[in-house]
Amino acid sequence: MRIMIMGMDGYLGWPLSMYLSARGHEVSGVDNFTRRRIVKEIGSWSATPIKPIEQRIKTYEKVSGKKVTFYSGDLTHSDFTDLVIKRERPETIVHLGEIPSAPYSMIDVEHCNFVQTNNVIGNNNILFAMHNHVPGCHLLKLGTMGEYGTPNVDIPEGFFEIEYRGRKDRLPFPKQPGSWYHLTKAHDTNNIIFACKIWGLRSTDIMQGVVHGIVTDDMVDDDLLTRYDFDEAFGTALNRFCAQAVIGHELTPYGKGGQTRGYIALRDSMQCLTLAAENPPDEGEYRVFNQFEECYSVNDLAEHVVKIAGESGIEVKIWNIENPRIEAEEHYYNPDRELLPKLGFRPTNTLDDELRMTIPKLTQYKERIEVKRDRIMPTIRWKN
Numbered sequence: 001m002r003i004m005i006m007g008m009d010g011y012l013g014w015p016l017s018m019y020l021s022a023r024g025h026e027v028s029g030v031d032n033f034t035r036r037r038i039v040k041e042i043g044s045w046s047a048t049p050i051k052p053i054e055q056r057i058k059t060y061e062k063v064s065g066k067k068v069t070f071y072s073g074d075l076t077h078s079d080f081t082d083l084v085i086k087r088e089r090p091e092t093i094v095h096l097g098e099i100p101s102a103p104y105s106m107i108d109v110e111h112c113n114f115v116q117t118n119n120v121i122g123n124n125n126i127l128f129a130m131h132n133h134v135p136g137c138h139l140l141k142l143g144t145m146g147e148y149g150t151p152n153v154d155i156p157e158g159f160f161e162i163e164y165r166g167r168k169d170r171l172p173f174p175k176q177p178g179s180w181y182h183l184t185k186a187h188d189t190n191n192i193i194f195a196c197k198i199w200g201l202r203s204t205d206i207m208q209g210v211v212h213g214i215v216t217d218d219m220v221d222d223d224l225l226t227r228y229d230f231d232e233a234f235g236t237a238l239n240r241f242c243a244q245a246v247i248g249h250e251l252t253p254y255g256k257g258g259q260t261r262g263y264i265a266l267r268d269s270m271q272c273l274t275l276a277a278e279n280p281p282d283e284g285e286y287r288v289f290n291q292f293e294e295c296y297s298v299n300d301l302a303e304h305v306v307k308i309a310g311e312s313g314i315e316v317k318i319w320n321i322e323n324p325r326i327e328a329e330e331h332y333y334n335p336d337r338e339l340l341p342k343l344g345f346r347p348t349n350t351l352d353d354e355l356r357m358t359i360p361k362l363t364q365y366k367e368r369i370e371v372k373r374d375r376i377m378p379t380i381r382w383k384n
């Protein structure tokens, strides 16, 4: 299948490109290196020393014998997006090419507007280019579990049956995002639903939980490593805790630490996205998959990291610091997760086994984390 990966240079995009290519798909991709630039802007870097995309592709092609095509450009430029989609005629587009950080979007009005414009406009440009050139293409769009927020009821996969004043309907489940970033994903969702309705496009909107880990089977050479962030804006909870453990920094659950989210290992995110790509929806169909393995509170995660780091002789403490965000610290959380397992998804490892791979791998980059130790504690607040 011809698959185009928007955001090929990113944390998920690069390993997914190799994973899909290794399975025999014809892979092309797009990126404008925003992620590299904005991590630098906040004074941090990836724990792993990542190579330029050209070198990644060259090494991958050498070790695999496969070919990957890359286009450097900005998805918010409609002419560019139109051109690459017209040229490659993808059968599936995996759209990862957005700015993924909640804290970065909360810095100030410029950052909020940059994230909202980047994400919403880029997504719209893809929808229009699909309509114009490849109306049968499947848009596999990365949304987030954070679109739903933390309601005090179970969370279905996208839609729910409701009876109101004696009438029934199947409606999109309400969205209560918790940052300007998370809101962009809800805006994208509405735009995609509308495009599927008026143009008959097909799409899978992936409500993905927080991703963690670094190891995938295709990273057989150091040139092929993916990025791994640990700073306050781009490091996600569990990845931050692992990096903190490696340098002996206290683990930092925010506030009471009862914030509960779905988590998924990087390798299993690849597995799920591949299953979704290889099992497309019907023409005109908009469907939603909740993509995570298990739910944990941040306190639970910190305890798992303390235990597994301890097995390697690393002693770390947990420090529940003041929460920079406005969010529920104790809440009900029970999302459904049925559609991907029905397609065959099985988590590869337990959380502890995955941590047994992540922590030693990360220890190789201890010095790089140490150099940016001052980027760990949160300074960006939801309310100044």
Ligand code: NAD
Residues within 6 Å of the ligand: 006, 007, 008, 009, 010, 011, 012, 013, 030, 031, 032, 033, 034, 035, 036, 073, 074, 075, 076, 095, 096, 097, 098, 099, 100, 118, 122, 142, 143, 144, 145, 208, 209, 210, 211, 212, 236
């Ligand atoms: P990432 O920042 O590492 O990857 C996104 C890539 O898209 C980057 O390389 C960036 O340079 C590129 N990009 C951004 N805007 C672009 C534009 N206008 N034109 C071209 N390229 C652009 O992020 P990630 O962690 O790999 O996440 C990928 C997707 O998955 C994002 O949409 C994110 O919101 C979503 N997601 C991530 C997680 C997670 O925990 N990592 C969880 C749920 C959802």
Ligand code: USQ
Residues within 6 Å of the ligand: 100, 101, 102, 103, 143, 144, 145, 146, 147, 208, 209, 210, 211, 235, 236, 237, 238, 240, 252, 253, 254, 255, 257, 259, 260, 261, 262, 298, 325, 327
């Ligand atoms: N948290 C801590 N301590 C930390 C870092 C985070 O307690 O040191 C808490 C946060 O307050 C939050 C939870 O951990 O309650 C998750 O935070 P996060 O930074 O790991 O995740 P989030 O901001 O939600 O964003 C990440 C990705 C984003 C994706 C989202 C999936 O950056 O792209 O959309 O996870 S989800 O959380 O399901 O919405």
